[in-house]
Amino acid sequence: MKKLLAAAIAVPMALCLAGTATADPSIDNIIASGKLRCGVQLDYPPAGFRNEQNEPEGYDVAYCKDMAAALGVEAEIVETPSAERIPALQSNRIDVLIASTSITPARALSVAFSQPYVNYINVVLTRDDTNITSFDEMKGRAIGGVTGTTTEKDLKSAFDQWADPAGSYTGYGSEAESYLALSQGKIDGLIVGNAAAAALIQSGQFTNLKVAGDAPTPPDLAGIAVRKADQDLLQFVRTFVWSQVTSGRYAELYGLYFGAGEPPALAAPMVEY
Amino acid sequence: MKITLPYSGLQWSDLWFVLQGIGNTVLLTVIAATIGTIIGLALGWARGESKTARWAFAPIINVVRSVPLIIQLILASSFFAMAGGEASPLVAGCVVLSLYMGVLTSELVRAGLASVHITLRRAARSLGMSYWQELRHVSAPLALRAVFPGWVGTLIALTKDTALVGVLGYVELMRATQILINRTNEALLILTGAGLFYFLICYPISRYCRRLEKAMNHD
Amino acid sequence: MFGYTFYWSIVWQKLPELAAGAALTLQITVLSMILGTAFGAALAIGRQGRGLGLRLSTAWVELARNTPALFQIYMVYFGLGAFGIHLSSYVAMVAALTFNNAGYLAEVFRGGLSSVPKTQMSAARSLGMTVGQSYARVVFPQVFKTVFFPYVNQLNWALLNSSLGMIIGLRELTGATQAAQSESFRTFEFFLVAAAIYFLLSKIVEVSARLIFRRLFRT
Numbered sequence: 001m002k003k004l005l006a007a008a009i010a011v012p013m014a015l016c017l018a019g020t021a022t023a024d025p026s027i028d029n030i031i032a033s034g035k036l037r038c039g040v041q042l043d044y045p046p047a048g049f050r051n052e053q054n055e056p057e058g059y060d061v062a063y064c065k066d067m068a069a070a071l072g073v074e075a076e077i078v079e080t081p082s083a084e085r086i087p088a089l090q091s092n093r094i095d096v097l098i099a100s101t102s103i104t105p106a107r108a109l110s111v112a113f114s115q116p117y118v119n120y121i122n123v124v125l126t127r128d129d130t131n132i133t134s135f136d137e138m139k140g141r142a143i144g145g146v147t148g149t150t151t152e153k154d155l156k157s158a159f160d161q162w163a164d165p166a167g168s169y170t171g172y173g174s175e176a177e178s179y180l181a182l183s184q185g186k187i188d189g190l191i192v193g194n195a196a197a198a199a200l201i202q203s204g205q206f207t208n209l210k211v212a213g214d215a216p217t218p219p220d221l222a223g224i225a226v227r228k229a230d231q232d233l234l235q236f237v238r239t240f241v242w243s244q245v246t247s248g249r250y251a252e253l254y255g256l257y258f259g260a261g262e263p264p265a266l267a268a269p270m271v272e273y
Numbered sequence: 274m275k276i277t278l279p280y281s282g283l284q285w286s287d288l289w290f291v292l293q294g295i296g297n298t299v300l301l302t303v304i305a306a307t308i309g310t311i312i313g314l315a316l317g318w319a320r321g322e323s324k325t326a327r328w329a330f331a332p333i334i335n336v337v338r339s340v341p342l343i344i345q346l347i348l349a350s351s352f353f354a355m356a357g358g359e360a361s362p363l364v365a366g367c368v369v370l371s372l373y374m375g376v377l378t379s380e381l382v383r384a385g386l387a388s389v390h391i392t393l394r395r396a397a398r399s400l401g402m403s404y405w406q407e408l409r410h411v412s413a414p415l416a417l418r419a420v421f422p423g424w425v426g427t428l429i430a431l432t433k434d435t436a437l438v439g440v441l442g443y444v445e446l447m448r449a450t451q452i453l454i455n456r457t458n459e460a461l462l463i464l465t466g467a468g469l470f471y472f473l474i475c476y477p478i479s480r481y482c483r484r485l486e487k488a489m490n491h492d
Numbered sequence: 493m494f495g496y497t498f499y500w501s502i503v504w505q506k507l508p509e510l511a512a513g514a515a516l517t518l519q520i521t522v523l524s525m526i527l528g529t530a531f532g533a534a535l536a537i538g539r540q541g542r543g544l545g546l547r548l549s550t551a552w553v554e555l556a557r558n559t560p561a562l563f564q565i566y567m568v569y570f571g572l573g574a575f576g577i578h579l580s581s582y583v584a585m586v587a588a589l590t591f592n593n594a595g596y597l598a599e600v601f602r603g604g605l606s607s608v609p610k611t612q613m614s615a616a617r618s619l620g621m622t623v624g625q626s627y628a629r630v631v632f633p634q635v636f637k638t639v640f641f642p643y644v645n646q647l648n649w650a651l652l653n654s655s656l657g658m659i660i661g662l663r664e665l666t667g668a669t670q671a672a673q674s675e676s677f678r679t680f681e682f683f684l685v686a687a688a689i690y691f692l693l694s695k696i697v698e699v700s701a702r703l704i705f706r707r708l709f710r711t
Contacts, residue, residue: 043455050456052281054290079442083347083670084362086677088442090496091354093361109499110677147661148674170580171671172661176455180570184578205458339648339694340687341655343666348687351680355496433560440659447562460570468559468567475558 027071027232030095034073038064039080039094043174046196046257047100047118059118059257060098063224066249067096067240082148082173086110089227096237097225102150103273112228114237115273116221117244119264120193122151124212125179125200130188134213140164144178144187147171154217155191183209191215196258219268241266283457294449295470301363301435301445305370306428312371313378318408320379321386337376342437345369350441366438374431381423385416422489425482429475436471446470496680503681506672510682513668514689520654520664524586525647528593535598536605549598556595561653564588569660581662589650596646604639605631637709644701648694655690665689 030036040048040060048058056077068075080088080099088094089111100120103113126132132141139162145152152171159169170187172178175196181187183206192200197211224241226233244250245266254263267273319326337345349369353360360368389412397407439448450467454460538549556564568591569584579587608631616626655666663671665686673682 042452050452052284053286054452054456079444081440081442082674083440083679083683084350084442086679087347087351087354089354091350091357092359104675106502106676109502147663147667148671153675170661171663171667172581173659174455174661177661180458180573181578184573186578186580335695336687336691339652339691339698341652341666341690343655343658344669344683344687344690347679347683351683355680429558433558436560436562437656439562447560447566451566454566454570460566461574464563464567464571468555468563471559471563472555476554479554479558 026230027236030071030073030233035076036064036068036071036073036096037076037078037094038067039078039085039088039097039099040064041081041085041099042079043081043176044100045175045200059253060100062253062257063117063244064096064098066244066253067098067237070240070243071236089225092227095226095230095233099225100222101225102220103223104150107225110228111225112230112234113223113225114234114241115223116266117224117241118222119266120151120196120220120222121264122154122191122215122217122220123194123197124189124215125182125192125197125209126189126212127182127185127208128210129208132189132212135191135215137212138167138189140166141188142168142170142186143189144170144172144181145190146175146178147173150220151191151193151217154215158216179206179209182206191217193220193258219264221266221268221273281456283453283459283462287453287457290453291446291449291466294444294446297363297443298432298435298445298447301366301370301438301443302432304367305374305435306431308367308371309374309431310378310424312375314382315379316375317379317382318386321383333372334376334379337373342369342373342434343440345373346437346441362438362441362443365441366435366443370431370434370438373434374427377427377430378420378424381420381427382416385420386412388419389415419489422482422486425478425485429479429482432475433471498681499676499678500681502676502678503672503685506682507685509668509672510665510685510689513663513665514693516662516668517651517654517657517664517666518693520582520585520589520657520662521647521651524589524593524654525650527586527590528597528646528650531590531594532597533601535594536601539598539602540605552591553595553598556592557599561588561592562656562659564592565656565660581657581660584660585654585657585662585664589653592653593646593650596649597643600639600642600646601635603642604635607638608634640705640708641701644697647701648697651694651697652690 038060040056040058042048042050042056042058044058044060046058047060048056051057056079061077064077065075078088078094080094080097085097085099085101089097097111098117100118101107101113103116107113124132124135124138126138130141132138135158138158143155143159145155148171156169159167170181172181175192178187178190178192179200182190189212194211194214197209200206201209201211224237226237244253250266251263316330320330346365346369350360350362350365353365393415394407394412397411398404402410435445436447439445439451442448444452446467450463453463457463535549535552538545539553565585565588568579568588569581572579612630612634613626616630617623621629654664657664658667658670661667669682669686673679
């Protein structure tokens with residue numbers, strides 16, 4: 001009886017886990033497998049989104065392809081929703097996380113970051129009919145942001161300082177949802193990367209949205225994350241990020257996905273990464 | 274320089290994308306239903322026949338029934354990550370949903386076995402049948418007959434719950450729907466289509482199941 | 493295999509946020525159950541009748557039971573936008589859960605009503621009770637007893653289903669957990685704690701229901 005029971009549980013588990021293998025993570029493995037697997041968030045335009053063929057595209061996707069080319073391997077894009085980013089990295093389903101991840105000490109406890117590879121400056125995004133023309137005019141209004149992002153923290157601290165009872169704050173699950181909420185009138189304003197806002201408005205999908213000045217937030221510098229143990233890969237990524245800028249490819253990609261204008265410096269004033 | 278647009282309208286090729294999502298939903302449902310039913314039969318029988326098994330499996334059954342599936346899925350995925358295994362969203366989803374289906378089915382099987390009268394089982398044994406012969410020819414057929422409508426109901430619940438595996442990045446129908454909504458901003462049309470699919474699968478089965486239950490209660 | 497170090501201190505720092513999330517979870521659950529009970533009772537009555545009332549209530553019940561809860565939430569949150577109805581994620585969540593609860597509760601109530609033989613009504617009437625008295629003293633107490641545990645079951649489902657709020661950006665327990673883990677990337681620790689909280693809440697519901705039942709129907 002016991003054996004039968006054990007078999008009844010073990011067999012399906014084995015079936016489920018078939019094809020699962022543990023690999024030694026390192027740059028050699030990437031070369032050996034001929035694939036660079038990048039975790040990308042695909043609800044984060046213009047860094048990650050799906051094009052008309054529903055294939056992954058965006059700044060992060062292009063960045064992954066460039067990195068794969070530099071390694072001489074093929075790029076494989078793995079969609080990693082927010083809660084899956086770290087499990088995917090730890091379980092070796094991806095080699096690098098190129099998902100516009102803001103660099104913070106708390107996160108650096110769990111992953112190893114490269115220096116910044118993209119810089120999000122924030123602007124105020126609002127609808128034509130809200131009369132909001134600057135960051136401070138969002139006081140006492142319905143505003144929103146994407147749950148768990150650094151941008152949200154900045155906006156929320158301002159919101160808490162205003163302490164205006166007429167105001168309200170709503171958190172959304174993805175960028176796309178927050179844009180939709182703004183466009184549909186659920187909220188009146190949010191702060192968002194300037195480039196993303198520009199691309200959004202030019203897309204023609206949200207004709208009633210406009211940019212209303214800069215947000216007084218610190219620069220949102222995002223890095224590429226790898227497993228803490230993968231120091232050799234981290235070194236490579238750092239060199240690669242450096243070469244993307246010096247070769248002019250950074251400016252090119254920036255223009256392609258984030259729109260015209262000067263690409264922002266990949267650094268914060270007064271400090272080196 | 275040309276800006277690449279993140280937003281684009283709905284087009285015919287998206288139908289193929291949705292069909293792939295449906296395929297993934299069906300794949301996950303079939304795997305989890307098969308494995309889950311096997312687990313459920315074994316677990317239900319073990320829990321029905323042995324006190325030790327009842328006691329030993331109580332914690333896992335409690336957890337599966339009292340923790341939201343979303344959290345079970347995220348935890349399973351993180352757990353495989355910690356254990357160093359490489360678990361795709363399909364594998365994590367398949368493990369969690371199989372277990373879920375198994376636990377629900379085991380409750381039914383246990384109740385089904387309990388519904389077979391003990392005197393009937395004793396009579397069979399006293400006719401010289403072994404434990405297994407009795408189970409195979411007397412208890413199991415009677416119990417499974419009682420279990421069937423409930424099992425179909427569980428199958429419907431499972432089909433609907435596969436929608437949650439999208440949280441792990443598995444592009445089943447609901448996830449495909451969300452991707453298309455984000456891209457095209459055509460929520461109502463896309464959602465209606467997706468809802469119709471689930472309804473057309475679940476509704477006829479649940480009606481059939483209800484009629485069956487009625488018929489069984491009458492004889 | 494398990495080279496994973498737990499960083500619990502990060503979780504303890506965020507415990508107030510998780511507690512606030514749990515409070516919101518309870519609020520949504522209770523609100524959607526109260527509203528769901530009212531609508532569910534109306535639907536159960538509607539399904540006894542005929543004509544438009546019957547058709548509408550049947551459509552509601554079948555839609556609620558045969559499509560994923562996630563679909564219902566998306567429909568309320570995104571789909572209604574096409575009609576110019578824009579709900580906050582909180583309102584959308586309560587509305588969608590109410591829709592879902594009402595559908596299931598309608599069936600629970602119908603089952604309860606049909607469990608009391610019609611002859612009892614005639615018997616009560618022939619004893620000189622009015623229709624109202626017969627319902628209040630004879631029919632409803634029995635209905636209440638059969639309905640009690642399925643009702644508690646639905647309450648538990650509502651609690652677990654409220655976790656879907658995370659997907660539309662609501663900071664109930666799962667949403668709050670998701671937000672907290674994304675600040676530090678300690679996915680496993682945070683969701684493990686959330687699972688424990690859900691488990692606790694669900695057990696509290698279950699145990700207190702059993703105690704209440706024992707007090708009400710001492711046998």
